[in-house]
Amino acid sequence: xxxxxxxxxxxxxxxxxxxxxxxxxxxxxxxxxxxxxxxxxxxxxxxxxxxxxxxxxxxxxxxxxxxxxxxxxxxxxxxxxxxxxxxxxxxxxxxxxxxxxxxxxxxxxxxxxxxxxxxxxxxxxxxxxxxxxxxxxxxxxxxxxxxxxxxxxxxxxxxxxxxxxxxxxxxxxxxxxxxxxxxxxxx
Amino acid sequence: xxxxxxxxxxxxxxxxxxxxxxxxxxxxxxxxxxxxxxxxxxxxxxxxxxxxxxxxxxxxxxxxxxxxxxxxxxxxxxxxxxxxxxxxxxxxxxxxxxxxxxxxxxxxxxxxxxxxxxxxxxxxxxxxxxxxxxxxxxxxxxxxxxxxxxxxxxxxxxxxxxxxxxxxxxxxxxxxxxxxxxxxxxxxxxxxxxxxx
Numbered sequence: 495x496x497x498x499x500x501x502x503x504x505x506x507x508x509x510x511x512x513x514x515x516x517x518x519x520x521x522x523x524x525x526x527x528x529x530x531x532x533x534x535x536x537x538x539x540x541x542x543x544x545x546x547x548x549x550x551x552x553x554x555x556x557x558x559x560x561x562x563x564x565x566x567x568x569x570x571x572x573x574x575x576x577x578x579x580x581x582x583x584x585x586x587x588x589x590x591x592x593x594x595x596x597x598x599x600x601x602x603x604x605x606x607x608x609x610x611x612x613x614x615x616x617x618x619x620x621x622x623x624x625x626x627x628x629x630x631x632x633x634x635x636x637x638x639x640x641x642x643x644x645x646x647x648x649x650x651x652x653x654x655x656x657x658x659x660x661x662x663x664x665x666x667x668x669x670x671x672x673x674x675x676x677x678x679x680x681x
Numbered sequence: 682x683x684x685x686x687x688x689x690x691x692x693x694x695x696x697x698x699x700x701x702x703x704x705x706x707x708x709x710x711x712x713x714x715x716x717x718x719x720x721x722x723x724x725x726x727x728x729x730x731x732x733x734x735x736x737x738x739x740x741x742x743x744x745x746x747x748x749x750x751x752x753x754x755x756x757x758x759x760x761x762x763x764x765x766x767x768x769x770x771x772x773x774x775x776x777x778x779x780x781x782x783x784x785x786x787x788x789x790x791x792x793x794x795x796x797x798x799x800x801x802x803x804x805x806x807x808x809x810x811x812x813x814x815x816x817x818x819x820x821x822x823x824x825x826x827x828x829x830x831x832x833x834x835x836x837x838x839x840x841x842x843x844x845x846x847x848x849x850x851x852x853x854x855x856x857x858x859x860x861x862x863x864x865x866x867x868x869x870x871x872x873x874x875x876x877x878x
Contacts, residue, residue, distance in 0.1 A: 500855050508823040514801075515711045520725055522706040526699065529732035564835045 695736075701748055702732065708825055712753050713866070715820045716760035723767075727760045734759065746834050750827070753835040757817075807857040815850030818843055 702709075709731075713724035731752070734740040740755045742748060746859035808816055821825065821832035 501851070504819075504851065504854060505823050507801065508820075510798075511805070512711060512824055515714060516707045518721065519707050519710040520728075522703045525703070525706075525725065525729050526732055529729045529736055532729070533737055559851050609864060 687813055698742075702735070702752070705749055705752060708731045708791075709752060709756060711824060712820070713760060715816065715824070717764070718809070723760075723763065727756060727763050731759050731761065734872070747831070749825075750831050750834045753821070753825070754774050754837065757837075775800060776826065803861040804858065806862065807854055810857060811850055811853055814846045816855065818846040819854065824849055860861050 710724060710728060713727045713731075714721065717723040717727060731740070734755065742751050745751075759864075808819070811819070815834055818829075818832055821827045821835055822829065827835070829843050829847060830840050830848070832839045836843060836846075
């Protein structure tokens with residue numbers, strides 16, 4: 495019973511509040527017209543947050559592009575260094591030197607990046623030539639190398655072991671290669 | 682009672698919709714006030730945004746529920762969005778969290794649009810002390826005369842959940858009003874307190 499009474503009291507307080515709100519409520523037509531006028535206004539084309547997000551995205555993409563270009567440049571340089579160490583390039587290339595000389599002389603009147611590039615390439619060529627000449631010397635040394643124990647393997651009968659009978663030799667000479675069976679029979 | 686009509690915001694039906702909105706305007710304003718913590722300026726702004734949404738066709742009435750519950754649900758969502766936006770804007774402008782709380786809180790002078798009686802003032806402060814869901818359930822049932830099912834539709838919860846919010850809110854409101862009654866010697870129903878005389 496008490497809760498029903500309380501509910502009535504709460505309802506009475508709410509209805510009192512409602513009456514007060516109705517008195518202060520703005521007119522419908524005014525609110526509606528303001529809403530209509532707001533819909534007529536052109537929307538702001540520039541969105542700051544969207545612009546900032548786009549700029550950040552652009553910066554990130556540019557950074558990635560620069561990094562990828564740098565890594566691509568680094569890979570061919572290391573590859574050429576490994577290629578110069580292979581046995582195919584042992585022989586010294588005398589004609590490269592002239593190319594280098596030409597390349598060094600020409601970039602005098604060109605822009606600074608070209609100069610740097612030419613200087614770098616000439617330096618690389620000089621390094622390659624030096625490496626090749628050293629490798630050729632080492633190859634010659636390997637050819638004439640002998641083992642220190644090679645003398646121990648040689649013996650006086652090496653000539654007999656290494657020689658073969660000729661087809662046009664006479665029978666007596668051939669007999670010397672056969673085992674002595676007749677002597678065994680006499681025994 | 683609300684009339685369940687299929688309304689679209691294009692063609693000839695806009696006039697019918699406008700008439701329905703006009704009929705529900707004062708109730709909508711009361712609900713917007715409740716959603717905006719009794720801030721009249723904010724409530725008006727929210728209502729204007731809701732009408733704009735309906736006018737532009739961003740909010741469409743599908744006819745699944747009554748127009749009143751649909752409109753109230755739109756008001757509730759718009760008020761929440763506006764509150765978040767205002768909070769973000771104030772955070773961007775000031776960056777001081779304490780100032781943000783002050784700005785986000787409703788202006789007492791604005792909310793007191795009329796001369797409140799003492800009991801009404803206590804009642805409103807008791808309502809403010811309630812959790813949001815409980816306050817919404819009580820407002821929809823007592824102020825807007827909606828059934829619990831309709832209140833649940835507006836709040837976007839199940840009817841069981843709405844009933845729980847309603848019962849708990851009613852209990853807490855009764856308790857806080859009783860405490861105030863004891864503290865200030867105010868009697869319910871505006872009866873004179875014999876002990877005070």
